[in-house]
Amino acid sequence: MTYARITGTGGHLPDKVLTNHDLERMVDTSDDWIRERTGISKRHIAVDGETTCDLAEQASRRALEAAGRTADEIDLVIVATTTPDQIFPSTACLLQQRLGIHGCAAFDIQAVCTGFVYALGVADKFVRTGSASCVLVVGAETLSRIVDWTDRSTCVLFGDGAGAVVLEASEEPGIISAHLHADGDYESLLRVPGGVSKGYDLVQEGGAYMEMKGNEVFKMAVTTLGRIVDETLEANGLEKSDIDWLIPHQANIRIINATARKLRMSTERVVVTVGEHGNTSAASVPLALDQAVRDGRVKRGETILMEAFGGGFTWGSVLLKY
């Protein structure tokens, strides 16, 4: 049996840091409120001209180096992003060009904060069916570009960054299962209403920015992530105690803690980056994985549960042996 196994991870954050105290000077908020309600103390923001592909390139180069692979060995590129550099080519194609990869399939996945989990699930299918053997899977965002910096209810939450993994065919597990879901009925709770097909007038009237009914999204996120944990354990006949690490999407420390409680996991077994990164959407899970791999917390052979929830709504999980 062929599995898809992560052989290298990489991450990259823009140099520019925006602290809660910086935000206090921009909107009616406070460091105390942001920390208490979200767990966030700072986030990284791309400067003018710094794009999603720039961040993705740095994270990808680090992942390739960690995997001991060169770009020409990659036979599929998938980039999860909600903030592509341009309408087309896809960010995956732009990244392919940057890395000097030619000819293999390359495409973007748009599932907002669940993007990386979706991308990993899709890449797993390519590897298991023999359609690819060395895949670059990236989650990269410049969320700051779609944030309304005058809206205190959203602007304190988000940040920019990129994370990447190299996923290779292996006899050893590997990704054990991926569980992907969506329900478009909840569009009005979390969205950027403007877009290409609706025309640029809406974008110019302010529709280019994120709108969120935070409280309702919060409640849905907590219950839905609880369900996805149960679904993943049940599908694999596992007990909660079989999970070594929870690597959750980093939206809010209170949502992360609720899922950890459901798994009866101590906080030491949960990788948390939200305090320093904010919510980087599709980049949050691979950035957290990379951090925990590089600082030696996550070790080969350990069982990891990744989960995410975001606009769509989309939600999902990936269970894997690292």
Ligand code: UT7
């Ligand atoms: O990535 C996937 C999707 N996103 C999420 O998962 C985010 C989910 N939602 C959340 O994380 C939380 O709902 C928020 C952090 C966005 C908000 O926290 P909350 O505890 O749900 O607060 P709230 O929206 O119920 O607002 C409470 C109060 C309100 O004031 P009143 O009406 O009680 O007077 C808000 O106006 O806090 C006020 N408020 C703020 N105060 C200071 C809202 N934003 C701020 C702010 N600073 N930045």
